[in-house]
Amino acid sequence: xxxDTAHLPRGPDAPARIVAxxxxxxxxxxxxxxxxxxxxxxAGLSPAALYVHHPSKAALLGQISREGHREALGVVEAxxxxxxxxxxxxxxxxxxxxxxxxxxxxRVARVVQYELAALASQDRAEVVALRRAIEGxxxxxxxxxVQAGCMTVEEPRRxxxxxxxxxxxxxxxxxxxxxxTPEALGELYAGLALRMVAAAT
Amino acid sequence: xxxDTAHLPRGPDAPARIVAxxxxxxxxxxxxxxxxxxxxxxAGLSPAALYVHHPSKAALLGQISREGHREALGVVEAxxxxxxxxxxxxxxxxxxxxxxxxxxxxRVARVVQYELAALASQDRAEVVALRRAIEGxxxxxxxxxVQAGCMTVEEPRRxxxxxxxxxxxxxxxxxxxxxxTPEALGELYAGLALRMVAAAT
Numbered sequence: 001x002x003x004d005t006a007h008l009p010r011g012p013d014a015p016a017r018i019v020a021x022x023x024x025x026x027x028x029x030x031x032x033x034x035x036x037x038x039x040x041x042x043a044g045l046s047p048a049a050l051y052v053h054h055p056s057k058a059a060l061l062g063q064i065s066r067e068g069h070r071e072a073l074g075v076v077e078a079x080x081x082x083x084x085x086x087x088x089x090x091x092x093x094x095x096x097x098x099x100x101x102x103x104x105x106x107r108v109a110r111v112v113q114y115e116l117a118a119l120a121s122q123d124r125a126e127v128v129a130l131r132r133a134i135e136g137x138x139x140x141x142x143x144x145x146v147q148a149g150c151m152t153v154e155e156p157r158r159x160x161x162x163x164x165x166x167x168x169x170x171x172x173x174x175x176x177x178x179x180x181t182p183e184a185l186g187e188l189y190a191g192l193a194l195r196m197v198a199a200a201t
Numbered sequence: 202x203x204x205d206t207a208h209l210p211r212g213p214d215a216p217a218r219i220v221a222x223x224x225x226x227x228x229x230x231x232x233x234x235x236x237x238x239x240x241x242x243x244a245g246l247s248p249a250a251l252y253v254h255h256p257s258k259a260a261l262l263g264q265i266s267r268e269g270h271r272e273a274l275g276v277v278e279a280x281x282x283x284x285x286x287x288x289x290x291x292x293x294x295x296x297x298x299x300x301x302x303x304x305x306x307x308r309v310a311r312v313v314q315y316e317l318a319a320l321a322s323q324d325r326a327e328v329v330a331l332r333r334a335i336e337g338x339x340x341x342x343x344x345x346x347v348q349a350g351c352m353t354v355e356e357p358r359r360x361x362x363x364x365x366x367x368x369x370x371x372x373x374x375x376x377x378x379x380x381x382t383p384e385a386l387g388e389l390y391a392g393l394a395l396r397m398v399a400a401a402t
Contacts, residue, residue: 028318030231113373114315117229155389158381161374162393166363169370172314173362180359188356192363195396 015053017043022060027107031061031118061115062123068105068112069130075101076137087145088199091163094138095193096186099167102174103182109171138164142197152198163193216254218244223261228308232262232319262316263324269306269313270331276302277338288346289400292364295339296394300368301387303375310372339365343398353399364394 021042025034036057040050054060075097083093102109119127138160145151153159166189174180222243226235237258241251255261276298284294303310320328339361346352354360367390375381 029233032230032234033232110315114311158389159393162367162390165370165374166367168373169366172369173366188359189363192360192397195399196393198396 014043014045014049018045018050018053019060019064022057023064023108023111026061026064026111026115031057031111031115058118058120058123061111061118062120064108065112065115065119065123065127066130068108069127069134071105072098072101072112073130073134073137076134080137080141086150087141087148088150088194088197090141091138091145091151091193091197091199092190094141095163095167096183096190098164098186099170099189100182100186102167102171103180103185106171106174106176109168113168113171135161135164145197145199150200159196163196166192215244215246215250219246219251219254220261220265223258224265224309224312227262227265227312227316232258232312232316259319259321259324262312262319263321265309266313266316266320266324266328267331269309270328270335272306273299273302273310273313274331274335274338277335281338281342287351288342288349289351289395289398291342292339292346292352292394292398292400293391295342296364296368297384297387297391299365299387300371300390301383303368303372304381304383304386307372307375307377310369314369314372336362336365346398346400351401360397364397367393 018039022034022039025038025042029038034057036050036054037047039057039060040047043050054063076094079093079097080090083090116124116127135157139157142151142153142156142160142163146153146156170185170189174182174185219240223235223240226239226243230239235258237251237255238248240258240261241248244251255264277295280294280298281291284291317325317328336358340358343352343354343357343361343364347354347357371386371390375383375386
């Protein structure tokens with residue numbers, strides 16, 4: 001514990017502060033360029049205090065990536081739960097919410113999307129399963145639309161991936177100070193997704 | 202010059218080898234986690250030999266980013282030059298080639314897209330101008346399509362950005378060992394782009 005950080009607060013919100021600090025550091029400098037010392041300093045904690053909560057920066061990345069993916073899957077499932085039974089309506093709500101989530105959480109999303117190769121193998125297995133679940137839900141919507149005759153798509157899996165890809169890439173360029181709001185982007189991309197599947201609405 | 206690298210070859214291809222080594226290092230570990238020593242070792246050169254060609258890793262990133270963006274703009278312009286005068290045909294060829302380029306050059310594309318914040322200000326100004334030129338060309342195609350009555354788009358600039366975003370995001374997940382070829386992805390995405398602009402073909 002260095003003398004200049006020993007006076008800093010260590011409240012019950014330390015775990016949340018550590019995760020936020022790790023997201024900032026990973027998003028700005030990348031996982032490999034970040035040290036646990038950097039994260040501790042950003043969180044206003046001593047390296048020893050950080051160690052109490054997180055044994056390593058790899059464990060932190062794993063937690064951020066798992067939680068980020070779980071949240072994204074949760075967004076997709078919540079959208080499906082309230083979108084009714086018609087595939088075009090389902091696709092519209094899923095894409096609107098998924099895109100807005102990636103704009104709103106663009107820093108977490110960048111870390112989650114760009115540091116997959118840095119995940120420890122156990123974390124990666126769990127994250128890959130979550131990614132498959134997200135793609136699977138959207139692929140099912142497109143397949144259901146094709147079967148019901150209200151979408152025209154030859155390769156549902158690839159088109160579902162493209163629709164999600166469009167939402168994910170928003171995290172790369174989204175600027176909270178710019179002209180686009182997460183909600184307006186969600187609406188625009190929902191309309192584009194319906195066009196991509198040639199939906200009869 | 203360390204003893205264990207002094208024996209390595211230093212042919213006239215050293216500059217190309219250095220750039221390839223820098224792309225590999227930046228793509229795998231990120232710009233901030235890469236040292237000039239890492240790049241020299243990957244290129245089979247001494248740090249001193251690397252310094253002859255490149256004063257800093259920032260200069261290398263600038264060169265990679267400028268050349269990557271120039272190449273991407275070149276792909277767009279070459280596609281337009283051979284696509285004839287009809288906006289839907291232009292959009293089809295541009296998106297097919299732009300997407301295939303991002304699949305084929307996914308490592309360079311990742312560095313170019315994800316390390317924008319690490320660019321020195323002079324490099325960034327040039328890269329921003331190149332990015333605007335790319336978006337501008339595609340926006341013009343969409344606007345021309347709307348004016349000619351063969352595309353239906355309310356926000357040409359945002360839709361052009363989305364179309365390019367779809368191609369760019371291929372670099373994030375493209376796996377050369379996977380089932381998708383750059384050409385097949387290009388064709389698929391060209392078709393999706395025509396749907397996104399509601400092209401009458």
